[in-house]
Amino acid sequence: MKIYSQKSFLDLTHIAIMGILNLTPDSFSDGNKYNTLSKALTHTKKMIKDGAKIIDIGGESSRPGAKNITAEEELERIMPILEAIIKRFDIWISVDTSKPEVMKEVKKVGVHMINDVRALQLPGALNTAYNINLPICLTHNPLKNIRKNFKKYDILREVDCFLQKKISKCKSIGIKMQNILIDPGFGFQKNHVDNYQLLANLTFLKHFKLPILVGISRKTMISQILKKTPIQCLSGNLSCIVIAAMQNVQIVRVHDVKETSQAIKIVEMIKYYKKDEYN
Numbered sequence: 690m691k692i693y694s695q696k697s698f699l700d701l702t703h704i705a706i707m708g709i710l711n712l713t714p715d716s717f718s719d720g721n722k723y724n725t726l727s728k729a730l731t732h733t734k735k736m737i738k739d740g741a742k743i744i745d746i747g748g749e750s751s752r753p754g755a756k757n758i759t760a761e762e763e764l765e766r767i768m769p770i771l772e773a774i775i776k777r778f779d780i781w782i783s784v785d786t787s788k789p790e791v792m793k794e795v796k797k798v799g800v801h802m803i804n805d806v807r808a809l810q811l812p813g814a815l816n817t818a819y820n821i822n823l824p825i826c827l828t829h830n831p832l833k834n835i836r837k838n839f840k841k842y843d844i845l846r847e848v849d850c851f852l853q854k855k856i857s858k859c860k861s862i863g864i865k866m867q868n869i870l871i872d873p874g875f876g877f878q879k880n881h882v883d884n885y886q887l888l889a890n891l892t893f894l895k896h897f898k899l900p901i902l903v904g905i906s907r908k909t910m911i912s913q914i915l916k917k918t919p920i921q922c923l924s925g926n927l928s929c930i931v932i933a934a935m936q937n938v939q940i941v942r943v944h945d946v947k948e949t950s951q952a953i954k955i956v957e958m959i960k961y962y963k964k965d966e967y968n
């Protein structure tokens with residue numbers, strides 16, 4: 690499985706690690722740590738050395754209750770660092786944004802993919818995604834409350850239907866299927882039961898025959914179970930990443946690239962020796 694962008698391609702035959710470069714001032718675990726050019730470049734260089742195949746750059750916090758920022762503010766935060774990274778490193782760059790204006794500007798400077806945790810639900814985002822013609826990751830994250838009748842609620846069906854609708858919308862305006870990645874959206878509008886039902890059954894997404902990206906690193910679904918702060922949850926992060934990797938997702942979005950890269954090496958060995966007839 691390969692994805693193409695900006696005259697290059699990303700080979701997804703083996704699990705690709707997406708290293709997080711968080712340029713927001715208020716993130717749970719790494720807010721304000723990399724918001725100067727030298728710190729951002731140093732961290733990016735380390736993530737690449739440690740095995741990241743994609744760097745995901747985000748300027749807007751998606752924390753519940755986080756302050757909304759304008760497209761101008763978001764661009765101010767990410768553009769200087771984004772341009773410096775593109776100039777210095779030969780690595781795929783993803784931008785974590787939902788705003789059409791930001792998508793247009795980052796395409797111009799050579800970004801490879803858009804990581805939209807609102808799955809093109811903001812006004813103008815769908816058409817912009819078509820016009821910029823970049824790979825786009827659609828994440829399950831309904832903007833309105835989804836839990837209607839608790840009894841009948843089934844998170845797998847909810848995620849499947851949501852992604853099906855978003856993919857159909859993309860198809861209907863001419864977005865190429867080879868530009869679409871999907872993501873179950875751990876932590877977005879979900880409780881513990883939802884998150885762990887999703888993690889336990891990720892293979893339900895395989896019928897889309899699209900690259901699957903998962904972002905679990907340092908999320909509440911782990912820190913609340915372990916009763917530790919997000920930054921203390923490395924073992925929990927790696928456990929969830931291995932569980933996802935064993936279910937053949939294509940991309941894992943993480944903070945701890947070096948440790949994840951080591952864990953993925955073990956998973957790849959197991960996959961190599963796994964005998965299908967014993968499944």
Ligand SMILES: Nc1nc2[nH]c(SCC(=O)O)nc2c(=O)[nH]1
Pocket residue numbers: 751752785804805806826828872874875902903904905906907908942
């Ligand atoms: N594709 C994708 N992008 C993301 N961006 C964030 S921001 C919140 C955090 O890292 O805790 N989460 C995700 C995720 O789960 N999937």
